[in-house]
Amino acid sequence: MAHYKELKREAYEANIALPAKGLINLTFGNASAVDRKRGVFAIKPSGVGYDDLRPEDMVIVDFEGERVEGKLNPSSDTPTHRRLLTAYPQIGGVVHTHSSHATAFAQAGRAIPIFGTTHADYFNGDVPVTRKMTPQEISTAYEWETGNVIVECIGNIDPLDLPGVLVNRHAPFTWGVSVAKAVEVAVAVECIAQMAIMSLQLAPSLPQIETELLTKHFQRKHGPNAYYGQKPPPT
Template structure:
């Protein structure tokens, strides 16, 4: 019996949520689940259709992107996940999709503005879009550089990945993460919905103003603040 069965099962379950939530088409996405104590993570194998997946097919990789266990090649995005786990200790799961509206915003190279309370329920900032990768980065270790593209964006904007658990990579697609695979997948679904709402809002009113700070603070803190009262 593998010592990694727990994270393989969790990664499988999380990956299977993506098509159910309408966040992936064909094999356009992946979820990983980390064990920071062992410095490894389980991730979807590359190019395997969701209906053919099983917990046993999840690949175990260390934080240097070296395969530890598994007979299949891991996701082509594995090195990106490895970089994020290595630098952000507080995240235990990462989701990457090419969901339609979030990817459209990424392709537009624009942040998703904070226009309403649904957005503010989940983060107090715009959803950032990292600038497109430089030619030097593209021609280097591309997937590794994508991880640094994400980290650099957060560092430059002084954002905390434990507070803003979603972002866009310019010209590419969204990434989300969380303390659990459930939260990371939840964030991927929320990001897609917020991206859709923002797009529709700006179609109705291209000059729609950002949400005012008092309302942002109220909605975020009622769910996440020290005196949060949302839920049971």
């Protein structure tokens, strides 16, 4: 249907950006973009290679998880996206990757410690790692429960102030006011994970960045006094 064309284009652009930016091997990842008015989101079809992907292949799914348009199966991670998109009306898209350095932290069950200003431009503290999922969560509605442990990890924080987490033993999920912003955060998460692992190699007991510097950098880009960029950022 023609009225999903723009939404599919938006989701498509985000999905193909993931391998282009070096965040994805094979089909290890996916992106979704939401249309709040229509109560649907567009997401990558499951297991389709990025080289073959076309905008019209995006699958339209509603907030109950029903496929509204498209012939292909949506990503097997669709319930995780749906859990996040319904929990947080302020976000416009979700990105999931298995980017190497961030996934190394996730596998190790460690948060990405906040060591410098690169990190503080995007996060107000460590990139947290969720608790491990229980055998019951894994054996029942696994992908939906994956969303639940993310929501539990975010807690009372505004998700736009904590735009990504690592799922334990799994990999990062990120989000933002738009799916394009979620892609940007996914790039930042991989970048700061790479820097953090090397800083830990150089200084195994390195404490986190000093509070004043963290706050300064985070507020350069977030909140009422933000002064980075060409206009106040949307958050």
